[in-house]
Amino acid sequence: MWGIYLEQLLQSLPFFLKGLWMTVAVSGLSLLLGTAVGFLWGIVRASRRRILKALIGAWVDVIRGTPFLVQIFILFFILPEFGVHLEAFPAAVIALSNLAACFICEIVSSGIESVPHGQREAAVSSGLNGYQQLRHVILPQALRVILPPLVGQYVLLIKDSSVVSAIGVMDVTRAGWLTVQRIPQGILVFGLVGLLYFAICYPLIQISGALEKRLGRSSRR
Amino acid sequence: MIEFRDVHKWFGDLHVLKGIRLRVAAGEVLVVCGPSGSGKSTLIRTINRLEPIQKGELIVDGMKVHDPRTPMTKLRAEIGFVFQQFNLYPHMTALENVTLAPIKVRRMPRREAEALGKEVLAKVGLADKLHQYPAQLSGGQQQRVAIARGLCMHPKIMLFDEPTSALDPEMINEVLEVMRALAREGMTMIVVTHEMGFAREVAHRVAFMDYGELIEIAPPEEFFARPQSERTRLFLSKILTH
Amino acid sequence: MLETFNFRVILEYLPLYGTCLLATLWLSAAGLAGSLAVGCAACAMRISRFPALHWPAAVYIESIRSTPLLAQLYFLYFGLPSLGVPVSETTVGILALTLNSGAYMAEIIRGGIQSVAPGQIEAAVSSGLSYLQRMRSIVLPQAVGITLPPMLGQAIVLVKDSALLSLISLMELTRAGQILTSERFMPAEGFLTSAALYLSIYYVLKALTVWSRKRLIHLHTG
Numbered sequence: 001m002w003g004i005y006l007e008q009l010l011q012s013l014p015f016f017l018k019g020l021w022m023t024v025a026v027s028g029l030s031l032l033l034g035t036a037v038g039f040l041w042g043i044v045r046a047s048r049r050r051i052l053k054a055l056i057g058a059w060v061d062v063i064r065g066t067p068f069l070v071q072i073f074i075l076f077f078i079l080p081e082f083g084v085h086l087e088a089f090p091a092a093v094i095a096l097s098n099l100a101a102c103f104i105c106e107i108v109s110s111g112i113e114s115v116p117h118g119q120r121e122a123a124v125s126s127g128l129n130g131y132q133q134l135r136h137v138i139l140p141q142a143l144r145v146i147l148p149p150l151v152g153q154y155v156l157l158i159k160d161s162s163v164v165s166a167i168g169v170m171d172v173t174r175a176g177w178l179t180v181q182r183i184p185q186g187i188l189v190f191g192l193v194g195l196l197y198f199a200i201c202y203p204l205i206q207i208s209g210a211l212e213k214r215l216g217r218s219s220r221r
Numbered sequence: 222m223i224e225f226r227d228v229h230k231w232f233g234d235l236h237v238l239k240g241i242r243l244r245v246a247a248g249e250v251l252v253v254c255g256p257s258g259s260g261k262s263t264l265i266r267t268i269n270r271l272e273p274i275q276k277g278e279l280i281v282d283g284m285k286v287h288d289p290r291t292p293m294t295k296l297r298a299e300i301g302f303v304f305q306q307f308n309l310y311p312h313m314t315a316l317e318n319v320t321l322a323p324i325k326v327r328r329m330p331r332r333e334a335e336a337l338g339k340e341v342l343a344k345v346g347l348a349d350k351l352h353q354y355p356a357q358l359s360g361g362q363q364q365r366v367a368i369a370r371g372l373c374m375h376p377k378i379m380l381f382d383e384p385t386s387a388l389d390p391e392m393i394n395e396v397l398e399v400m401r402a403l404a405r406e407g408m409t410m411i412v413v414t415h416e417m418g419f420a421r422e423v424a425h426r427v428a429f430m431d432y433g434e435l436i437e438i439a440p441p442e443e444f445f446a447r448p449q450s451e452r453t454r455l456f457l458s459k460i461l462t463h
Numbered sequence: 464m465l466e467t468f469n470f471r472v473i474l475e476y477l478p479l480y481g482t483c484l485l486a487t488l489w490l491s492a493a494g495l496a497g498s499l500a501v502g503c504a505a506c507a508m509r510i511s512r513f514p515a516l517h518w519p520a521a522v523y524i525e526s527i528r529s530t531p532l533l534a535q536l537y538f539l540y541f542g543l544p545s546l547g548v549p550v551s552e553t554t555v556g557i558l559a560l561t562l563n564s565g566a567y568m569a570e571i572i573r574g575g576i577q578s579v580a581p582g583q584i585e586a587a588v589s590s591g592l593s594y595l596q597r598m599r600s601i602v603l604p605q606a607v608g609i610t611l612p613p614m615l616g617q618a619i620v621l622v623k624d625s626a627l628l629s630l631i632s633l634m635e636l637t638r639a640g641q642i643l644t645s646e647r648f649m650p651a652e653g654f655l656t657s658a659a660l661y662l663s664i665y666y667v668l669k670a671l672t673v674w675s676r677k678r679l680i681h682l683h684t685g
Contacts, residue, residue: 065619065665066658067626070637074658077650121271122308122367126322126374127298136321140312155529162531166630173533186541194530194538201529 005185009192012179019175020196026171027161029093031154034100041101042108043134056105063102068163071095076167092164100157107153111146112138148212155204159197172196222247222378222409223268228277228287230263237263238274239433247377250410252420252441255430256456261413262305264430265380268411269293269300282377298326301371305383307363309355309370315342316351319370327374334373341369345399361392368399379403381412415460421445429453472652476643483639484660490553490635491622494560498621499614501561502568510573520569527566533627535559540631556628564621571613575606608679615672622664636660 041056063071072095079086086094115138123133165174176193180186223245230238237260245251253261266272267279270286270293279286284296309318319341320334329337342351345365355363364384371379381400385393397419404410404423414420420427421441428438429450437444437453448454473480508520527535536559543550550558579602587597629637636657643653 061665061669062658062662065623065662065669067623067637067661069626069629070640070654070658070661073637073640073644073650074654077644077654081651116308118304118306118308119310122302122304122310122370124271125269125297125300125302126370127294127296127326128322129294129326132325136325137310141310159531162533163627165533173531173537176534176537180537180541184541184545186538186543186545190534190538190542193534194526197531197534198526198529202525205525205528 002185002188005183005188008183009179009185009188012183015179016172016175016192016196019170019172022169023158023161023171023173023197024200026089026092026096026164026169027154027158030096030100030161031157033093033097034157035104035150037097037101038104039108041105042112045105045109046112060102060105063099068095068099068160069166071099072164072167088164088167088169091167092161092169096157096161096164099160100153103153103156104150107146107149108142111142114145115141144215147215148208151204151208151211155201155208158201158204162197222249222282223411224278224280226278226280228267228274228279230260230267230272230274230276237433238267240277241435243428243435243438245409245411247409248407249425250404250408250412250423251426251428252424253411253413253428253430254415254417254420254456254460255436259430260433261430262382265382265411265413268378268380269297269302271302294326298322298374299377301368301374301376301379303364303367303371303379303381303384305386307355307360307367307387309363309366311355314352314354315347315358315366315369318355318366319373322370323373338369338373341372342366344372344402345369346395359392360388361395364388364392364396365399368396368403372403376408378409378411381410381414383413383415385414385416417445417457417461429456431456469649469652472643472647472649473656476639476656479642480636480639480656480660483634483636483657486633487622487625487635487661488664490556490560490625490628490633491618493557494564494621494625495618497557497561498564498568498617501565502572505565505569506572506576509569510576524566524569527563528570532559532563532624533630535563536627536631552628552631552633555631556625556633560621560624560628563624564617567617567620568614571610571617572606574613575610576602578609579605611675612672612679615668615675619665619668619672622661622668626661 041060044052045056047053072091075095076086076088076091079091119137119141120133123137128136161171162173165171165177168174172193176189180189183189223243225241225243228238228241229236241264253264255261263272267274268281268286273289274287277287281296282299285291286293286296309315310321313321316335316338320331320338323329323334323337324331327334339348339351342348345368347362347365347369350358350362350366355366358366364387368379368384384400385396388396393416397416400410400412400419401423412419412424424441426438427441427444429436429444429448429452431452436450437448439449444453445457448457505520505524508516509524511517511520536555539550539555539559539562540552543555583601583605584597587601592600625635626637628635629641632638637654640650640653640657643656644650647653
């Protein structure tokens, strides 16, 4: 009996691959946007601009303290009440980028704070300006600390992107949800969905672990 | 060149500089000594405003360092600072460490900066270590790179904050040798150190600090032979018997 | 925005939010308890030297960590009935939270055990303690302190993750927002109230995390 279902499932494989492409598109786009914004916020958070720091800190808390599903519902259902109509795809990218930015902000600011204070003093003493200190002295060293959790964060981002299926984005999870109505074999259908996520996430987790080992060791040399 | 006019500094409630008055002329070598916590490191860290002061006036090379409106980046480029812990950039080679500021701050073309960097590193005896990373160098070598990093900016003043305190004894002399050579060339230097041999030999004046006050300042022969204050005498007797 | 914000409706639905808040807390707590048990077992299996124990645990942990909770939830929700196992939504929800969080718990516990200084174990070995004795009286007591902050972090994640259970129609905080949206067409009132309640749970757990970190520092400095 599973044979028939398996055959049906294989026939809808292109449908799943299309969904996978959507998952990659949503999370890839959010990853780029989230990284850019997250670095910016993280740099501000590690600086001495008190008001901006507090604002970012409060926002990060709000985002970290509420479920992503609720955030995306708020964006998708409430904005129209203010006359802003967002399609599911841009709404998903905005919500996911913001989520990523909030987590990356924390990673970046603690990376910057991990650089010994003497490094900044040395850079200050040679007359480098704020941007030059950051660009040539602080960030290259902070990156060692930032990179492993950053890649780990990308894994979380890809997994969190499954939630955007709830507002109708046609990603892998949505593809599975639609298919299971037709082929009532949850194990098979969501086994396949899981396999597709695994194919992307598992290598990334390994990379993150390898980075941690390599960078962790060489920074102590 | 450097003038402290009744300079005060507090860390919270802690009064770390209590009305410092001091003039250092161009070409002068001043050695500052004193027990730990006496404020001597803080004193030289105020000169390039690594530590801002709260009261008094501090004029360096004609610029008002005490005035928060004075832009410091330009002045800092004229002042070399050597730290106890070297603070070399671990992700850069020796040559990259010394050429970063000339390229970025002075806008010197890379090739010119590298020629300068090689020359200065050769001067401190490290011509063969250009492409080594700090972690591959000994402490003494790292500190010499740090001095070269300051010199590459052709500074008007060099400040040394206990440059040999973090070094193994056998490496102290190679660093002091570089500093002696600098002094002979007429560099304006303030050196915070416990190396009294160096002070006796190189300094024009020696200052003693305790509890945030400048207790005594005199030419070395006078300072060591006839210390005026009881506290100076006590400190010298402790440090010289070692 | 505030002038259009209908507080009266929230007041009207307050009992619903109360029940749903309790449901979220209860579901998360059940998931936390379950995942602690699963996590301990999975960790013990993973650090074991026997392949028959090690490999199943490794496969379980890695496949959970490499796939989204929502896919795992649907896998159980649609999968168990198709295998002929009749389960309620609540059971599926708690099971999904438990299995998902259990994998992360296993890693947290493993991290805690590995962070106990090797000198401690050597000292215990030297005084002739057996493997189990070492674990029980030397390693675990120290590991518990180290793992407390990340475990509280995992509790925060669990509370937020439980929102996904609304997608299989379980009554909890997010579902309350959905109900207000569908019954009264008031998504702003509905979801912002849910968000505020989640946030208050978060702040309590965050304060606990900060407290546990401080305690940890005391522990280490004696």
